[in-house]
Amino acid sequence: MKIYNTLTQKKQEFVPIEEGKVRIYVCGPTVYNYVHIGNARPAIIFDTLRRYLEYKGYEVNYVSNFTDVDDKIIKKAQEEGVKASEISERYIRELRTDMDALNVKEATFHPKATEEIGVMIRMIETLIEKGYAYEKKGTVYYKTRSFKEYGKLSKKNIDDLEAGSRIAVNEEKEDPMDFVLWKPKKEGEPSWSSPWGDGRPGWHIECSAMSAKYLGEEIDIHAGGEDLIFPHHENEIAQSEAASGKPFARYWMHNAFLNIDNKKMSKSTGNFFTVREICEQYPPQVVRFFMLNAHYRSPLNFSRELMEAAANSLTRILTSVGQLEFLLGSGTLKEGSLTKEEAEFVKETDALQEKFNLSMEDDLNTADAIAAIFEIVKLANTNCNGDRSIVFVEYIKDKIIALCDILGIKAHQEEELLDEVIDKLIEERQAARKNKNFALADQIRDQLLEKGILLEDTREGVRWKRK
Numbered sequence: 001m002k003i004y005n006t007l008t009q010k011k012q013e014f015v016p017i018e019e020g021k022v023r024i025y026v027c028g029p030t031v032y033n034y035v036h037i038g039n040a041r042p043a044i045i046f047d048t049l050r051r052y053l054e055y056k057g058y059e060v061n062y063v064s065n066f067t068d069v070d071d072k073i074i075k076k077a078q079e080e081g082v083k084a085s086e087i088s089e090r091y092i093r094e095l096r097t098d099m100d101a102l103n104v105k106e107a108t109f110h111p112k113a114t115e116e117i118g119v120m121i122r123m124i125e126t127l128i129e130k131g132y133a134y135e136k137k138g139t140v141y142y143k144t145r146s147f148k149e150y151g152k153l154s155k156k157n158i159d160d161l162e163a164g165s166r167i168a169v170n171e172e173k174e175d176p177m178d179f180v181l182w183k184p185k186k187e188g189e190p191s192w193s194s195p196w197g198d199g200r201p202g203w204h205i206e207c208s209a210m211s212a213k214y215l216g217e218e219i220d221i222h223a224g225g226e227d228l229i230f231p232h233h234e235n236e237i238a239q240s241e242a243a244s245g246k247p248f249a250r251y252w253m254h255n256a257f258l259n260i261d262n263k264k265m266s267k268s269t270g271n272f273f274t275v276r277e278i279c280e281q282y283p284p285q286v287v288r289f290f291m292l293n294a295h296y297r298s299p300l301n302f303s304r305e306l307m308e309a310a311a312n313s314l315t316r317i318l319t320s321v322g323q324l325e326f327l328l329g330s331g332t333l334k335e336g337s338l339t340k341e342e343a344e345f346v347k348e349t350d351a352l353q354e355k356f357n358l359s360m361e362d363d364l365n366t367a368d369a370i371a372a373i374f375e376i377v378k379l380a381n382t383n384c385n386g387d388r389s390i391v392f393v394e395y396i397k398d399k400i401i402a403l404c405d406i407l408g409i410k411a412h413q414e415e416e417l418l419d420e421v422i423d424k425l426i427e428e429r430q431a432a433r434k435n436k437n438f439a440l441a442d443q444i445r446d447q448l449l450e451k452g453i454l455l456e457d458t459r460e461g462v463r464w465k466r467k
Helices: 037-055 071-080 084-101 119-131 158-163 203-215 224-246 275-280 284-292 304-330 340-361 366-383 390-406 420-434 438-450
Strands: 001-007 010-013 023-026 059-064 133-134 139-142 180-183 197-200 217-226 249-257 258-260 298-301 453-458 459-467
Touching: 001 249, 023 037, 037 059, 037 180, 037 249, 037 390, 059 203, 071 084, 071 304, 084 459, 119 133, 119 139, 119 180, 119 197, 119 203, 119 224, 139 224, 158 275, 180 203, 180 224, 180 284, 197 203, 197 304, 203 217, 203 224, 217 224, 224 249, 258 284, 258 459, 284 366, 298 304, 304 366, 304 390, 340 366, 340 390, 366 390, 420 438, 420 453, 420 459, 438 453, 438 459
Parallel strands: 023 059, 023 217, 217 249, 258 298
Antiparallel strands: 001 010, 133 139, 139 180, 180 197, 453 459
């Protein structure tokens, strides 16, 4: 598998540190509100990376943190007159609900910043001991120029950065480029004891400390949105490598921004949407499918037209699987082994699976991987009918479901589409037709249509598909 490494700015063959195992750290959100649609992109993309690696047989240790202490959390807590922990716990629960809806797997570990303060303090102490950090009046700063490779991820020059920065009058920094590792307590804010007085950690130290605790000092892949490259990920490298003396992450992966109607998402312009709001209008699976229809390093434009197109495309896959399942339950398929013609179709399907694999191994090209699935769907729609064998139809159906599952798409939707009410209505319509009560049969058809189910009467029996 080849991955585009932000650090080297080129595609590189993926070689894990430990054979058969992969360690991934993905920066999680600050939990002060419902997660927005832009946050959903890295969650879905890197969940898909994890799924593919697991499909290839790797044991994946996947860590994604919760930043549950932050100025935004504290501000919201003060506005509501509650503890900061109440805000963070509320939105962690809501985040889990949204991620579950998007079929994002639970991380191996989901550390919370507030529960790892001790680990952060120990790392800060190490940085001070090694001469990479210093304390001034209860604030601990990272001595940025002490890390000679600063800027190697973002390709930014520290002198150019300094030219655009300044030191505020009340700051005790030795250099404008130094950043905070520990900040002193303010009235009304949560705080923890430390060797430098009561306070709380800076943002950047969180991920360095939690990554080291749950994955070790060297990891395979560090990932997140491209907005994190600088300063967050650059600072993580400086902290982690200064503390351990070892390379922090072998591969850095960053997804591009998501725009709304070709404009940057912003609350001030009114084009800011949460996952919850979008999922009230479109099934979560459509949202996930939409996200995977573009390469993760390409900017993605979100619009209603594109969402409708994604919904229609996903429906083609679900309908095809539904029809294959209908055939398998129709009683018309033949027993026995594959025919010569079916064997050729199976070879073609296997070749398309390999096309899927090659796309995924080319820097997680999910768009081309989806195109390979559609080729199998086309083969199924053209060549699977009541004259085929059970083993052939089952093979094609299972292949589509398996490849969709790697993408986190649930192609097997029979229970969702045909719940007990719909199932009963179809049976009642069949009975009405048998009794020549065509008015009732038409009425039931209209009821099903309102539920988004289209019926098609064929020689093998009644078929259904989504609108």
